[in-house]
Amino acid sequence: MHHLLLLLLPLLTSASRFPLHEPTVVMTPPDNNHTWADFDRFLHAQRGAEVPGMSELKKYFVRFGYLPTFNATNDDTIDDIYDARLAYAVSIYQTKLGLPVTGTLDSVTISSIKSPRCGLPDSAVGPGPARRFAFFDGQPRWARPAPATLTYAFSPDGVVRYLSMNDVRAVFRRAFDRWAAAIPVRFIETRDYVSADVKIGFFSGDHGDGKPFDGVLGVLAHAFSPDSGRLHLDMAETWAVDFGNEKSLVAVDLESVATHEIGHVLGLAHSSVKEAIMYPSLSPRAKKVDLRLDDVEGVQALYGSNPNFRFSSIESDTSPSGPSPSSGILDRRMGTGEVHDS
Numbered sequence: 001m002h003h004l005l006l007l008l009l010p011l012l013t014s015a016s017r018f019p020l021h022e023p024t025v026v027m028t029p030p031d032n033n034h035t036w037a038d039f040d041r042f043l044h045a046q047r048g049a050e051v052p053g054m055s056e057l058k059k060y061f062v063r064f065g066y067l068p069t070f071n072a073t074n075d076d077t078i079d080d081i082y083d084a085r086l087a088y089a090v091s092i093y094q095t096k097l098g099l100p101v102t103g104t105l106d107s108v109t110i111s112s113i114k115s116p117r118c119g120l121p122d123s124a125v126g127p128g129p130a131r132r133f134a135f136f137d138g139q140p141r142w143a144r145p146a147p148a149t150l151t152y153a154f155s156p157d158g159v160v161r162y163l164s165m166n167d168v169r170a171v172f173r174r175a176f177d178r179w180a181a182a183i184p185v186r187f188i189e190t191r192d193y194v195s196a197d198v199k200i201g202f203f204s205g206d207h208g209d210g211k212p213f214d215g216v217l218g219v220l221a222h223a224f225s226p227d228s229g230r231l232h233l234d235m236a237e238t239w240a241v242d243f244g245n246e247k248s249l250v251a252v253d254l255e256s257v258a259t260h261e262i263g264h265v266l267g268l269a270h271s272s273v274k275e276a277i278m279y280p281s282l283s284p285r286a287k288k289v290d291l292r293l294d295d296v297e298g299v300q301a302l303y304g305s306n307p308n309f310r311f312s313s314i315e316s317d318t319s320p321s322g323p324s325p326s327s328g329i330l331d332r333r334m335g336t337g338e339v340h341d342s
Helices: 002-017 037-042 054-063 069-073 084-096 107-114 165-180 254-266 293-303
Strands: 134-136 148-154 185-189 198-203 219-223 230-234 238-240 251-253 331-334 337-341
Touching: 037 054, 037 107, 054 084, 084 107, 134 293, 148 165, 165 185, 165 254, 219 254, 230 254, 251 254, 254 293
Parallel strands: 148 185, 148 198, 198 230, 238 251
Antiparallel strands: 134 337, 219 230, 331 337
């Protein structure tokens, strides 16, 4: 027996160092109950048809500026009929977001509608040539002599505990630096949240600004036009600063969303260019942090150029469907205000 144990001992030791089964990496499954996941039911819906839940799609288009706002407060007027007004809104939506303009709820359009996105309404335009970057109504900006300085601070209460504050601060510092490289505006972090120009925080549900968050995915964040400076992120999201460490399939890249929302803080509305930072949607586990030509042209139209900026440092972007009109401004009142295209 003693000799048998001596023979088995190397095998037992080896087995402990090299287990028969690799450790299981647990990935969080997608949350199929997120805000707009069941919009698949509207795929290829026919005009004039009554589809249960179509009223929720109409509310979506109200929320993001494609249907009149008066419906938003009167559920009795929002039915489940795929009517002419909704069909027109679909065409406007496709035009604005650079999608094939079919006027139908095809798979490309439904996929876009379901995508997590910024909570601000889009600058809706009628069917026709797509626009590019856009401004809020009145073209508001931070009216300070150049070079301007804006301070920013993080809410002492609106934080997510699973991210280190140092990581969050580094993410926002990089995001602010990208915009500062293009325009004569400097951003400085301050600990004084009350007096900061830009106030950043993570919040849940109804958080007092009239724009409640809706839980996992759906609306990811929102920010307000100058010179409000409020920048809010939905605490219900799984925010990631490193996808190598965060394995959730519904994780959202914090730096991508931060860069987008800072664009709103500076006065940019949503762009029609899919590659642009200011395009309204972002897929889970996607990273999109570099300014594109469309973003730079938009923000420089508001603030001018940083004297050290070179366009050669910016990657070009693909133009949206159709040529840009050579002149004219197309305006449409949004659900929560008004924005207009460049």
